[in-house]
Amino acid sequence: MKLPSIAAHAAFFVHHASYSHGLDVDASLLESAKECNARHPPLTFVFLETEAQDAAVEDDIRRDLATIGLQVEARALSKEDINVARQSGDFHFSLTETWGTPYDPHTTAGGWIDGKGGEGVYPSSKYKDNITIAHWGSRLTCLIYLFLKQVANFAYGKSREELFDLIKDVLQEDNVLEQKRKWEGIHNYYHSQAVMLPLWGKRIPTLMSSRLTGYEAGYQQFDYPVHRLIPVSGSTTVKIAPGARTGLFKTVGGLDAHTYGPNEFFSNNWVYEGLVAYGQGGQILPSLASKWTVTPNDIGGDNYVFQLRENVTFHDGTPWNCDAAKLNFDHVLAGALRDQHGWYGIPLVTKDWSCTNDMEFMLRTNVKHGPYLQELSLIRPIRMISPGAFPNGVETDPLTSNSCHLDWGVIEGSETLESVNCVGPTHVYGTGPFKFLSKDTEEVDGDSRDNTVVFQAFEEYWGGASAIKELQIIRYDTSDQVKDDLLSGNLDVVWGAGVLPDSDTYEIMNNPEYQETIRVFHSDAIMNKVLLINSGNPPFDDINVRKTVIHAIQKRAIVEKEFNGLAAVVDNIFPITAPYCNVDLTPHWDYDLAHAALLSCMGPDDANNLSSKESSDDNGSNKLALGLGLGLGIPLIIAMAMAAVYYNKTTMLKAELQVKGDAEIA
Numbered sequence: 001m002k003l004p005s006i007a008a009h010a011a012f013f014v015h016h017a018s019y020s021h022g023l024d025v026d027a028s029l030l031e032s033a034k035e036c037n038a039r040h041p042p043l044t045f046v047f048l049e050t051e052a053q054d055a056a057v058e059d060d061i062r063r064d065l066a067t068i069g070l071q072v073e074a075r076a077l078s079k080e081d082i083n084v085a086r087q088s089g090d091f092h093f094s095l096t097e098t099w100g101t102p103y104d105p106h107t108t109a110g111g112w113i114d115g116k117g118g119e120g121v122y123p124s125s126k127y128k129d130n131i132t133i134a135h136w137g138s139r140l141t142c143l144i145y146l147f148l149k150q151v152a153n154f155a156y157g158k159s160r161e162e163l164f165d166l167i168k169d170v171l172q173e174d175n176v177l178e179q180k181r182k183w184e185g186i187h188n189y190y191h192s193q194a195v196m197l198p199l200w201g202k203r204i205p206t207l208m209s210s211r212l213t214g215y216e217a218g219y220q221q222f223d224y225p226v227h228r229l230i231p232v233s234g235s236t237t238v239k240i241a242p243g244a245r246t247g248l249f250k251t252v253g254g255l256d257a258h259t260y261g262p263n264e265f266f267s268n269n270w271v272y273e274g275l276v277a278y279g280q281g282g283q284i285l286p287s288l289a290s291k292w293t294v295t296p297n298d299i300g301g302d303n304y305v306f307q308l309r310e311n312v313t314f315h316d317g318t319p320w321n322c323d324a325a326k327l328n329f330d331h332v333l334a335g336a337l338r339d340q341h342g343w344y345g346i347p348l349v350t351k352d353w354s355c356t357n358d359m360e361f362m363l364r365t366n367v368k369h370g371p372y373l374q375e376l377s378l379i380r381p382i383r384m385i386s387p388g389a390f391p392n393g394v395e396t397d398p399l400t401s402n403s404c405h406l407d408w409g410v411i412e413g414s415e416t417l418e419s420v421n422c423v424g425p426t427h428v429y430g431t432g433p434f435k436f437l438s439k440d441t442e443e444v445d446g447d448s449r450d451n452t453v454v455f456q457a458f459e460e461y462w463g464g465a466s467a468i469k470e471l472q473i474i475r476y477d478t479s480d481q482v483k484d485d486l487l488s489g490n491l492d493v494v495w496g497a498g499v500l501p502d503s504d505t506y507e508i509m510n511n512p513e514y515q516e517t518i519r520v521f522h523s524d525a526i527m528n529k530v531l532l533i534n535s536g537n538p539p540f541d542d543i544n545v546r547k548t549v550i551h552a553i554q555k556r557a558i559v560e561k562e563f564n565g566l567a568a569v570v571d572n573i574f575p576i577t578a579p580y581c582n583v584d585l586t587p588h589w590d591y592d593l594a595h596a597a598l599l600s601c602m603g604p605d606d607a608n609n610l611s612s613k614e615s616s617d618d619n620g621s622n623k624l625a626l627g628l629g630l631g632l633g634i635p636l637i638i639a640m641a642m643a644a645v646y647y648n649k650t651t652m653l654k655a656e657l658q659v660k661g662d663a664e665i666a
């Protein structure tokens with residue numbers, strides 16, 4: 001099909017040098033864009049059928065893209081089906097989330113390189129059905145596989161391989177200032193390729209009875225610090241409907257600290273603790289270690305020496321000491337388990353570990369690893385189980401009787417890693433503020449469901465016993481049931497995403513009837529919703545088509561319409577609260593319909609010609625001189641038109657041209 005004259009579009013833009021971001025775009029320009037975009041086949045838009053937020057926005061996105069003539073076919077898929085589509089590349093774009101703090105940005109970005117960058121995401125069937133990609137979730141899986149398989153066709157002389165090299169380099173950087181500088185470069189590198197459109201930040205809601213006070217937000221997605229709540233009236237027994245990995249709670253699993261699903265993050269976090277904890281703004285806080293030092297060693301890495309917290313006991317009365325710390329590391333990092341847990345850095349860079357005395361524990365790395373302490377703060381897999389929960393106490397052999405779940409069976413070894421036989425722990429004993437008491441479990445169509453799970457306050461907790469003496473998790477079949485019980489007073493707390501729809505939260509926040517009985521809180525954004533654009537699938541192999549989509553979506557208007565102020569627009573794929581992620585990225589991927597229309601009728605060669613490395617001048621005069629020297633012909637006309645347009649834009653629009661180094665016109 002013959003496209004409308006690019007020169008004609010350039011002339012149109014020179015004539016209309018001042019235009020708005022909004023809907024005031026000449027109708028003939030939109031018609032030309034539609035004619036150009038008619039050459040593209042229908043675009044496949046996949047999203048998770050259980051994600052209410054995705055369902056709320058997908059029709060808005062389709063409508064925006066229809067404005068410039070892009071046909072979109074939306075498919076709401078199950079978790080299993082959406083992972084199949086993402087791994088095979090059978091999609092054009094998809095909605096997903098980052099894994100959030102404290103995984104962002106290090107663990108997430110590291111997973112782009114080898115496909116293991118998602119907690120428990122391991123693309124192999126050798127670890128049985130309970131360790132499949134679909135079992136762990138879809139958010140980070142999609143990010144991993146997009147970069148591992150689908151992301152291609154980088155523009156402006158950049159490549160996926162170079163991006164991976166930059167990530168490898170920053171992961172071995174331990175200087176804070178250098179980490180900041182290098183991460184800023186990485187953020188700008190992937191941002192320039194227009195393969196991901198950040199949409200909004202996800203905040204964790206908490207709705208609780210006014211008989212409770214003392215709310216403090218958590219700093220991970222499933223970090224619900226319920227033990228800090230204080231009942232100011234009524235019973236010291238508190239009933240909670242927590243947000244689970246699947247939204248509505250189903251089961252806590254076996255509450256194994258060293259295993260992944262079906263164990264829930266939030267319940268494991270109540271029972272088990274690690275050496276350190278993750279705090280506000282990425283701070284690493286003391287937990288079972290009261291202080292530590294980090295010094296270079298003679299094998300290429302660092303020595304991490306932890307002074308263990310005194311006077312701490314496990315739920316069974318066993319004392320916390322270095323023998324207990326070493327036992328847990330012996331099991332989590334035993335033999336072939338290093339490979340299984342190799343989705344993050346600790347199993348890959350830790351050379352050995354030892355006790356220097358009864359209350360001092362040392363970890364040695366053979367490679368510098370900047371986020372080492374951050375990774376020690378993860379909820380799993382390295383949280384501390386009492387030696388009393390191992391079959392033979394501190395003498396339990398990590399190769400023949402490992403703490404990994406019994407269902408994992410034997411983890412086959414390799415030439416360098418020994419095989420591991422999984423038997424699992426015998427009891428649920430940690431050091432956390434709550435200890436497990438009981439659960440009422442039933443099997444429905446082969447699916448295990450915990451109707452009620454009961455925890456008790458650990459009165460000897462080193463951080464002080466919780467004022468909540470009994471905590472009960474209540475399982476519900478529907479969000480309506482949760483809402484009814486919360487409003488009637490039969491349920492005390494709803495904590496976490498996916499339990500109540502945003503519309504219910506908004507209603508409860510703003511209905512005077514509930515102001516005296518229900519309090520609503522939100523955390524800061526700890527993970528971001530992202531539109532992934534599959535640059536390995538035509539027509540998105542052309543960066544101009546990717547940018548067309550980005551500039552045609554009214555993300556700010558969509559977020560305001562669908563979320564009633566409960567979410568905020570974001571500009572980076574990672575939350576700004578994550579370490580080294582508060583970066584101002586240029587060009588800004590803002591709604592700009594006229595810009596999208598112009599890009600609709602450009603090809604990849606035009607994009608490369610419009611991205612002169614020698615140019616970062618605001619008024620475009622250098623582009624003109626360079627174009628005359630090179631004899632670029634029609635692309636030169638476009639460059640002249642673009643320069644004239646941007647020269648007359650507002651200061652906000654000019655910012656798009658203030659790019660550095662390998663800059664390009666957005």
